[in-house]
Amino acid sequence: MAKKKTQKPVQQLLSPENYIRQKSRKLPLYNCLVSAGWDEHGMAQIFVARQHANGNISFGGYLVDLYCLGVKDAFFKFNCEIYEFDEVIADFSDGMTMISVDYALVHNIIYASVAYAAELGFKPCKDFSETAKYILEEDTDEVELMEIECGKDGKPLFVKTDLSNDIEANRIIQQLEKSVGKGNFDVLYVDGWDDEDDNENSEYDELDLQHFDEYNAMTALERRNAFTVLISDSPDQKTDNELSRLVALTECIFEKDLTDDAEIIKLHEAWNAELEMVIDEEEYTAVSLGLSPRHTLTDEDIEEFTDLDAEYFDEEKDDDFDEEIRAEEIVAYKKLKQKWGDIPYLCYWDLKYDDKLTKAYKSKLKKYNKKYPDYALLKIEMLKSMLLDEEYIKDKNISFKSIFRYRSSITELEMFEYQLLKILDLVSNDSVNIMALKAEYIFLDSIDLDPNYVQSLKTLLLTTKVSKLQDYFQEKADSN
Numbered sequence: 001m002a003k004k005k006t007q008k009p010v011q012q013l014l015s016p017e018n019y020i021r022q023k024s025r026k027l028p029l030y031n032c033l034v035s036a037g038w039d040e041h042g043m044a045q046i047f048v049a050r051q052h053a054n055g056n057i058s059f060g061g062y063l064v065d066l067y068c069l070g071v072k073d074a075f076f077k078f079n080c081e082i083y084e085f086d087e088v089i090a091d092f093s094d095g096m097t098m099i100s101v102d103y104a105l106v107h108n109i110i111y112a113s114v115a116y117a118a119e120l121g122f123k124p125c126k127d128f129s130e131t132a133k134y135i136l137e138e139d140t141d142e143v144e145l146m147e148i149e150c151g152k153d154g155k156p157l158f159v160k161t162d163l164s165n166d167i168e169a170n171r172i173i174q175q176l177e178k179s180v181g182k183g184n185f186d187v188l189y190v191d192g193w194d195d196e197d198d199n200e201n202s203e204y205d206e207l208d209l210q211h212f213d214e215y216n217a218m219t220a221l222e223r224r225n226a227f228t229v230l231i232s233d234s235p236d237q238k239t240d241n242e243l244s245r246l247v248a249l250t251e252c253i254f255e256k257d258l259t260d261d262a263e264i265i266k267l268h269e270a271w272n273a274e275l276e277m278v279i280d281e282e283e284y285t286a287v288s289l290g291l292s293p294r295h296t297l298t299d300e301d302i303e304e305f306t307d308l309d310a311e312y313f314d315e316e317k318d319d320d321f322d323e324e325i326r327a328e329e330i331v332a333y334k335k336l337k338q339k340w341g342d343i344p345y346l347c348y349w350d351l352k353y354d355d356k357l358t359k360a361y362k363s364k365l366k367k368y369n370k371k372y373p374d375y376a377l378l379k380i381e382m383l384k385s386m387l388l389d390e391e392y393i394k395d396k397n398i399s400f401k402s403i404f405r406y407r408s409s410i411t412e413l414e415m416f417e418y419q420l421l422k423i424l425d426l427v428s429n430d431s432v433n434i435m436a437l438k439a440e441y442i443f444l445d446s447i448d449l450d451p452n453y454v455q456s457l458k459t460l461l462l463t464t465k466v467s468k469l470q471d472y473f474q475e476k477a478d479s480n
């Protein structure tokens with residue numbers, strides 16, 4: 001919904017993300033913390049907090065790998081009370097000591113790691129580049145320069161824990177071989193690593209791991225029999241425990257019985273263009289809206305498009321979608337059309353609520369594609385429509401390069417829509433490539449997408465994997 005123009009101060013119109021990007025550096029520093037022993041362990045947990053005039057705190061948290069990967073994780077909290085900041089610090093410091101230090105030290109730790117990782121071919125996590133880095137001072141000569149040692153004994157060191165994804169670990173090792181050469185880096189394998197992330201889901205994760213370990217101890221035939229029983233038992237009304245078991249068992253069967261790491265790595269290499277594509281920090285860009293690359297979007301412009309999409313992309317809306325909100329969105333959409341005209345993004349948006357199987361939708365889609373044949377989101381919509389059509393041409397070219405051509409960057413929405421298209425393409429074929437399903441599931445963790453997007457895609461993949469596994473075992477039974 002587009003917001004009405006008011007005379008409120010600018011900062012009240014900004015989203016938390018935009019406020020952090022544009023104004024947080026003007027706030028005074030409140031506290032800077034780093035985990036004790038960071039220089040010995042090569043891993044630093046850092047917090048930088050700034051204080052608003054109302055006494056509240058905005059802060060960033062950064063997990064920094066000085067040995068190899070740079071900023072592995074980052075997040076921010078906006079305008080929270082001091083007690084909330086203290087609670088977060090207490091949660092993260094469980095088992096470690098956090099010490100207050102001068103700002104210059106944490107700045108140098110973070111940016112030394114970023115520079116070192118860049119030399120090796122690794123980028124900081126998306127949340128850092130997109131928002132959290134703006135809580136820090138700009139990396140200029142204004143900040144005192146300190147010598148921070150990166151690497152271990154003069155070489156990169158990749159620490160692989162027992163919680164590391166094997167495919168992602170192999171990709172990191174391959175990148176190190178490419179950047180510094182074999183024998184010029186070390187890999188440390190660590191068991192029993194205490195994962196300090198995802199504290200909120202620890203009980204759920206522990207339950208899943210228990211199930212996974214249980215199925216891992218079985219033979220392939222025992223897993224197949226267990227799956228057959230579990231999938232046929234209460235198919236429509238499974239308990240949380242049954243669903244948890246089904247997820248764990250499906251993942252275990254794919255990992256242990258059906259897929260090969262070497263083949264998955266080959267698929268990831270084939271998808272390298274997606275992996276190397278830069279994801280824009282802004283949710284909307286001139287190119288993603290179908291405007292001239294020379295067009296400059298204002299904060300007000302971006303806010304209008306964000307408001308238009310707010311309800312559609314709200315994951316918490318229930319099935320009984322509020323028609324009144326929908327009507328308000330239509331009004332906002334028409335106002336944007338009056339301002340911007342029939343630009344490609346608004347044509348794409350106009351299709352979002354339509355039933356993709358109707359003739360009206362297909363007619364409208366063809367009209368928009370004819371008008372804007374090179375617009376990526378409309379090309380994706382057309383290909384998705386074809387995949388849902390029984391007359392879909394099997395040899396139709398669906399590739400990242402064919403859709404985005406010579407683009408140097410794309411938005412998260414564009415990457416999400418392409419990955420959705422790729423999944424639909426994978427599952428639309430009669431003979432589904434099981435290896436590709438597993439490879440895509442892992443691949444999603446390698447691209448800089450919002451966790452909500454990733455979860456949505458993984459849910460679709462998981463549902464497909466369960467269904468295709470059921471078909472696979474049925475075919476095996478029929479052939480015997």
